Each structure stands twice: as structure tokens, then as C-alpha cells.
Amino acid sequence: MHQPVLLNEFLKYSRFDQPDTKLKLWDGTLGAAGHFIAWLKNNPQGIAFGSDQDADMLKIAQETVKAAFDEGENKNAGFLSRVKFLQSNFSDNPFHEFAPFDVIFLDLGISSYHLDSLNRGISYRDTGLLDMRLDIANGEPLSAWLKRASYEEIRNVIYKYGEEGFAPLIAKKIVEQRTTEDLTPDWLNRICINSYARAQKSKYVKNPGVKTFQAFRIFINHELDHLEKSLKFIPELLKPHGVLIIISFHSLEDRMVKHSFKALEKIKNDSMFAKSQYRDGNYRILTKKAIVPDQNEIEMNPRSRSAKMRILQRIC
Numbered sequence: 143m144h145q146p147v148l149l150n151e152f153l154k155y156s157r158f159d160q161p162d163t164k165l166k167l168w169d170g171t172l173g174a175a176g177h178f179i180a181w182l183k184n185n186p187q188g189i190a191f192g193s194d195q196d197a198d199m200l201k202i203a204q205e206t207v208k209a210a211f212d213e214g215e216n217k218n219a220g221f222l223s224r225v226k227f228l229q230s231n232f233s234d235n236p237f238h239e240f241a242p243f244d245v246i247f248l249d250l251g252i253s254s255y256h257l258d259s260l261n262r263g264i265s266y267r268d269t270g271l272l273d274m275r276l277d278i279a280n281g282e283p284l285s286a287w288l289k290r291a292s293y294e295e296i297r298n299v300i301y302k303y304g305e306e307g308f309a310p311l312i313a314k315k316i317v318e319q320r321t322t323e324d325l326t327p328d329w330l331n332r333i334c335i336n337s338y339a340r341a342q343k344s345k346y347v348k349n350p351g352v353k354t355f356q357a358f359r360i361f362i363n364h365e366l367d368h369l370e371k372s373l374k375f376i377p378e379l380l381k382p383h384g385v386l387i388i389i390s391f392h393s394l395e396d397r398m399v400k401h402s403f404k405a406l407e408k409i410k411n412d413s414m415f416a417k418s419q420y421r422d423g424n425y426r427i428l429t430k431k432a433i434v435p436d437q438n439e440i441e442m443n444p445r446s447r448s449a450k451m452r453i454l455q456r457i458c
């Protein structure tokens with residue numbers, strides 16, 4: 143079961159205190175639509191736009207939303223006229239014609255479905271090919287890239303996006319074995335396990351493949367590039383007082399979000415007569431420190447443990 147991360151915090155900042163009940167949400171990482179459905183249920187007049195780059199996830203989301211409003215007290219709530227879906231990368235600004243929004247939400251990374259059932263090679267337990275793409279109509283599968291990349295390129299990806307100390311050893315084994323072995327998740331996982339074992343670390347680490355798999359997924363999907371591009375235009379899609387809520391699961395993403403929010407809150411003063419070097423920008427940060435799941439949520443949903451939520455509000 144997919145469990146939405148930091149759901150109460152997301153709802154708390156979702157502008158329901160407003161007298162305007164026709165609030166507008168854009169969820170750019172729809173996933174299994176957990177946050178999306180909760181938002182709609184809490185705001186019976188609200189209008190919600192949902193997009194995901196993964197066509198399979200979008201289908202799952204659409205079915206889940208429909209089922210959530212097909213039963214019980216919400217039956218016939220007219221929800222279909224309140225929602226719109228699109229398959230798109232959020233960095234392509236899919237709903238720009240419907241801006242401005244009261245809430246824009248990005249819950250970065252992957253859904254539990256990617257780890258448990260879609261079999262794209264994202265999890266070391268997958269039995270299929272080593273693909274890793276979230277949008278399988280575009281880009282290059284990981285297996286194809288691994289066959290042509292140099293040792294240095296492979297090592298650098300594992301090191302940069304996975305912060306994996308054994309990157310040189312793992313990259314060396316990949317290059318040694320890539321012409322003789324089938325490139326499957328199991329093969330890659332065995333390389334990671336053997337690399338840790340050689341360094342006698344395996345008894346301290348439960349899943350030696352985690353960092354390497356994460357690194358390749360971030361790289362193959364250009365996840366940081368899409369985030370960087372989006373942080374440049376998404377804040378401008380907010381209404382005055384509207385909020386941008388971002389949950390990240392990787393320190394590089396969180397750093398990027400934090401710095402870009404800071405740069406919007408305080409702008410460099412260009413005037414030579416200005417008293418201080420910085421002036422207030424058109425946005426303010428609502429989370430001086432990132433919001434993180436409490437112990438209870440981590441116990442219920444261990445995948446939430448690295449989540450960090452940051453929120454930016456447009457002032458004018």
C-alpha cells in the first residue's frame with residue numbers, strides 16, 4: 143500500500159483557511175494520488191490539476207481518484223468536473239494556462255509502485271530489465287547507458303548521486319562484467335553486495351545496493367536537472383499568498399530547494415544608495431527548518447524517513 147508522506151503537514155499548509163473555497167491545486171508528481179485525493183476531500187469546491195511523467199502511474203492515479211469518489215458519502219460529488227490529468231514532466235509546465243494556483247505540490251522521487259510492482263529495474267528486487275526510466279517513451283534505459291559509458295562516468299554517477307564510498311570498486315566490476323553478463327537488477331545488486339563484502343562492510347549494511355540504485359535512477363531520469371529548471375518558473379505560477387510545497391528525499395535535491403527558496407526571499411540590492419545588501423523579495427519561506435516525519439510516521443512508513451518538506455509563499 144502506498145502511504146502519502148507528511149500528509150497532515152501538506153493539508154495544514156494547503157490554504158484551507160481562505161474564505162475563497164474554490165482553491166486551485168497543481169500536483170506535479172501525482173503518483174498514486176494520495177495527497178491529491180486528501181486535498182480534494184478537504185476542499186469540496188476545490189479544483190485540482192494532476193500530472194505525472196509516468197504513463198502507468200497516471201493511469202493508477204486516475205483509477206484511484208475515481209474509486210475514492212465513487213463510494214460512500216462522496217458519491218456523486220461531481221468530482222470529475224473538478225479534476226484534470228496530464229502525462230507530463232513537471233518541468234514542462236503542463237498546466238500553465240490554468241495558472242495562477244493556490245497550492246503547487248511536488249513530492250519528488252518515486253512511488254511505492256515503482257519499487258513494488260512496475261518492474262522497471264528501480265529496485266534491486268525487480269526481476270525485469272535494468273531500465274530505470276520513469277517515462278519509458280523517452281530517454282535511454284540504464285542497461286544501454288551502462289554498456290557504452292566509461293569507467294570514470296559510471297564511477298562519478300555512483301559517487302555524485304549516491305554518495306557511495308565504494309563507487310570505484312562497483313564501477314570497475316560493472317565494466318569488467320558488462321559484456322559477459324545479462325544486465326539485470328539482480329546482477330547489479332550482486333556487484334554491490336560483493337563490493338561491500340570485499341571491503342568487509344556487508345555485515346553493517348542491510349542493503350548494499352540502495353545507494354547505487356538510487357544514484358542511477360536520479361541520473362537516468364535527469365531528476366536534478368528537471369528540479370533546477372522548474373524552480374526557476376514554478377514560484378511565478380502562484381497566486382498572491384499561494385504556497386509551493388516540496389518534499390524531497392535526497393540531500394542534493396533538498397539543498398537545491400533550500401537555496402532557491404532563500405534566493406527568492408532575499409534579493410540582492412542593486413541600488414548603490416541602498417542601506418543593506420539585500421532587500422525583501424516577493425516570497426517568504428514558511429519553513430525556516432525543513433519539516434520531517436515524526437517517529438510515529440517513520441515506524442508506520444519507513445520509506446518516509448529521509449523526507450524533508452519545505453514551503454514557500456508568494457507575498458505579492
Ligand SMILES: C[S@@+](CC[C@H](N)C(=O)[O-])C[C@H]1O[C@@H](n2cnc3c(N)ncnc32)[C@H](O)[C@@H]1O
Nearest residue numbers: 146171173174175176177194195231232249252
Ligand atoms: C513520491 S511519488 C508521489 C506520491 C504521491 N504524492 C502520492 O501521495 O501518491 C513521486 C511521483 O512523481 C513522479 N515524478 C518524479 N519526477 C517527476 C517529474 N520530473 N515530472 C513528473 N513526474 C515526476 C514519479 O513518476 C512518481 O509517480
